[in-house]
Amino acid sequence: MSETESRDFIRQIIQDDLESGKHDQIVTRFPPEPNGYLHIGHVMSICLNFGVTNETAGRTYLRLDDTNPGKESKEYVDAIERDVRWLGFDWEDRLTHASDYFEKIYAAAVSLVEMGSAYVDSLSADEIREYRGTLTSAGRNSPHRDRSVEENLHLLARMRAGEFPDGELVLRAKIDMGSPNMNLRDPALYRIRHIAHQRTGDDWSIYPMYDFAHTLSDAFEGITHSLCTLEFEDHRPLYDWFLDQLKPAHRPRQIEFSRLNLAYAITSKRKLNALVEEGIVEGWNDPRMPTIAGMRRRGYPAAALREFVKRGGVTKKDKLIEMGVLENCVRDILGENAERRMAVLKPLKVVLTNYPEGKVEMMEAANHPGRPELGTREVPFSRELWIEQEDFMEDAPRKFFRLKPGGEVRLRFGYIIQCDEIIKNDAGEVIELRCSYDPDTRSGTGTSDRKVKGTIHWVSREHALAAKVRLYDRLFNVANPNSADDFHAALNADSLQSVDAKLEPSLAALESGTPVQFERLGYFCADSEENSADAHVFNRIVTLRDSWAKQEELAMKDQGQV
């Protein structure tokens, strides 16, 4: 498999450039704008940019594209650094900002003016829009397009000096107002913004636009392959135009790939921000958010995110990947590494009528069924237990092999018990089970070779640790909320459910963020923000695969159809 493993088209290009000697070393960059938190879509870009240089002994810059003060902040910068690092990538000393190059970018603008390739325009924003034309009709030249170089230079200097109010003037590239590519219709290079920048303070009253700043930053850093998403494909002619005009020492090549869309999730910073602002979620790191911070808090391992991206691949085709693929990556990583514990989410009381009152036995439980080196722990067992409500059914179908009246079931790491009596409340709900245990069936004693079909988990009532457990579901009910006009209509009202659960006592010492499997239920971790020694709060990371639930679902569907 490994020697036949095929490379995606970008790695192919990189390989070719290395072999042909075009480049000795690959240099890439991950250039987020610090105006929001990184999300699952960025994970792909991060893994690609750092991945190709990890594979070829190259270098990658983490560059904050901070050319629009007012929308950007230090909070986001810090979050970005934290998230990239957590994902497992290291930029070493290559943390840069577009703002590091403001002086050089300005010099480049002056050069363009000097060579007659840029001019200062006095048209208003509305007028510029009007002059730009439409998709199907050419634009018109601005009446200020032919100002002299001297006048342009003078005006630009005064713009920089802060002599004009916001919007009064704008520096534009002089390209072609008739181009079918809108990006070439004299795009803006600099706009006036009297606003403090989070890094440069009040040094500047003009700020460069994305296309200009980004191309130059790439060139200054010696980026060899500037990897970005498809929507920038028709910016490439502009990117190349800047390089042709200014002829920097290094000429980066822009290559575009399709972005990764996750089904039932939103990956638009604007919409994610709205979820936060409107209080629909608790914050950027709400465990339901597809942000790196959210997924980390939820308990998704970084390795699962990397694996997810790997399974997706790099192409130019629009993709909408099923949530199940991500969840399976999480299950795969956690199934291998997470220790097992027992917990009851929706407790039902069980009394073992023939078990001595006051007696407590310590049962030995394996921490991982497939990895004995992870050791064992002791779990207290006593007369009164909690079991899962769903593990008992009064009128059980034939294939239900958990507890039912008169039936037997094995308690995981414990004894085989039989259900003798059901106790209900006035409403007719089962509130307690009276059972008897078979003393000869203690786990691991080998005194009995009796087999029962089912095994269920339990927690000793007396020793149980109370905890709030949050059960999360997808935030949206439609597969592609990205394309919905109003995502509010697509919101899943039941994306968060909180239950009062009973945990085995060893869980009291579990460190926040460390994932464990609650046997038969799923993977969980203590919440990094709200869990405390006297108020335990856990998050469900993902459920286990559940073929029984699937069968039931099918049965329900069949019944409904008949």
Add this chain to the structure above:
RNA sequence: UGGGGAGUAGCCAAGCGGUAAGGCAUCGGGUUUUGAUCCCGUGUACCGCAGGUUCGAAUCCUGCCUCCCCAGCCA
């Protein structure tokens, strides 16, 4: 109607003129003190459509269809 991209099984994705890899899902079966894991097995893909070139086309040519992106002094 202008320009730029993309179309291979439910979701991803190899393939680069020689007769359709792989992963995930699905569906069977085996193991199992987690109905988990693990292990086996499981797909008639009209390769968007229609023509053409060729002994031979998913791969080359022509025409068409569908979807995505572009008219911020956002990135």
